[in-house]
Amino acid sequence: MLPNMIDRILAKQIVPVVVLDDAEKAEPLAEALLAADLDIIEITFRTDAAEESIRRIAKRFPELLLGAGTLLDNDQVKRARDAGAVFGLAPGLNPKTIATAREVGLAFSPGVMTPSEVEQALSLDCKLLKFFPAEAAGGVKMLKSLAGPYAHTGVKFTPTGGITAGNLQDYLKLPVVAAIGGSWMVNPALIKDNNWSEITRLTREALDLAAQP
Template identity: 45%
Template sequence: MDVKNTTGRWTALQVMQDAPVIPVIVLNDVAHAVPLARALVAGGIRMLEVTLRTPQALECIERIAKEVPEAVIGAGTIRSAADAQASVKAGALFGVSPGYTRNVGQACRDLGLPLLPGVATGSEVMMAQEDGFTELKFFPAMQAGGPAMLKAWSGPFFDVKFCPTGGVTLQNAPEFLALPNVVCVGGSWIVPTDAMKSGDWGRITQLCLDTVALKKKPA
């Protein structure tokens, strides 16, 4: 579905609503960036989180932003204001962080970069919410309590929407997506390393198609 607003900008909720999964992408080879993005888009996944876990990540973001306009490129593993600034300069349209600090939150607001902050405890949810963030990444999802934790949070944090990431697979994603406070999940299963290394882009597109077929709950 097309949830882009009329200004051409995206909100964190719109990023979450676009598909059942946001791929968590680790790129070690710049040459893989554009064909991977095209394979993901062909499979119905256009919100792409390229993590800042490799020295090549920012260049990969820049290439995708320039060469695959159908994709909405985001930067993951934002841990500092400098990360946020570099991501926006490279062309990122949204950001994802493994945790939350007010410095990172303020930097993203100043830059106009929609952010999905990472949380793993109730206190972190409250801190992010105090700063105006109501769409959050639950990370690491399985290690921090999985679907049971999100069910427990649905009471006190009834007005917060989550994207669980960390240990999520095609097999357990439906359990997360069935929860009313989960809009989408984050996962790396649709970007397997061996498929990227071998250039098997058709396999990645098929994994996307299988994932898009999962039912997701409206926010």
């Protein structure tokens, strides 16, 4: 990832992981996050509405650091980039997907959960890694163990999967953690109900927790 992009993620430490079933919800969701002073969003490529949602947000809110998540193949990488995403993420590590992301100019963060995967990512010059599924894979204890042999390489992790307002601070206390990925503040039920004020409130709460020493 580009240094300025990593700096923006480090500054906020929160990446909302969004599942959108309706592209009409994209713009109001972006507005709700910006109202909480969060200018980062990850739209997962798990739904038919993902590509159009990214396209709408990219056009209307160029100030947002817009990511596409769950990119599992080359076609999805290309479509995400064409729609306007500036960074991509995956739950696992696929060298072909990483290569395609580089070809199309999409900063990419592959997913890892073992030492071997971390080393493979480093060999591919990927240093901002998604740690997934965080809680199921050992959570904070596992990240502390990974930090021992790998922190000196400059690798940083974005743990995702099971992160909540109750445990985000435990992760962010670790020097190897750049940010956490979470979905509780952008719960699909809140999006479905157009409850933008609650999304803003929960996002502000998350940012406040992340900012505490």
